[in-house]
Amino acid sequence: QVQLVESGGGLVQAGGSLRLSCAASGSIFSINFMGWFRQPPGKQRERVARIHSGGNTNYADSVKGRFTISRDNAKNTVHLQMNSLKPEDTAVYYCNLVELRNGVEYWGQGTQVTVSS
Numbered sequence: 001q002v003q004l005v006e007s008g009g010g011l012v013q014a015g016g017s018l019r020l021s022c023a024a025s026g027s028i029f030s031i032n033f034m035g036w037f038r039q040p041p042g043k044q045r046e047r048v049a050r051i052h053s054g055g056n057t058n059y060a061d062s063v064k065g066r067f068t069i070s071r072d073n074a075k076n077t078v079h080l081q082m083n084s085l086k087p088e089d090t091a092v093y094y095c096n097l098v099e100l101r102n103g104v105e106y107w108g109q110g111t112q113v114t115v116s117s
Helices: none
Strands: 003-007 010-013 018-025 032-039 046-052 057-059 067-072 077-082 091-099 105-107 111-116
Touching (some): 003 091, 003 105, 018 032, 032 077, 046 067, 046 077, 057 067
Antiparallel strands (some): 003 018, 018 077, 032 046, 046 057, 091 111
């Protein structure tokens, strides 16, 4: 069983920065996507960014140029550096891992990010 544990959420003023981290443990297939989703209050969960184990990245248009995703395959960790934060970035952020051999997804418990105006 794979477990994902997030850290790094919190309260920040608009224009500030936060760095989210996620550590995966368990039996993890090496070829996978790791990424971040978020769910703002009263809205659906949306993908923010993801990174393939080979290094390719994808970002939502709303965060391009402000957020950077990175990973350490040896440590099974993924990070999300969030700069120039806006109030609309306020959400619960979830770490996600998808094993590409079978499409199985795993989720973290979520971490709250609140950006004040």
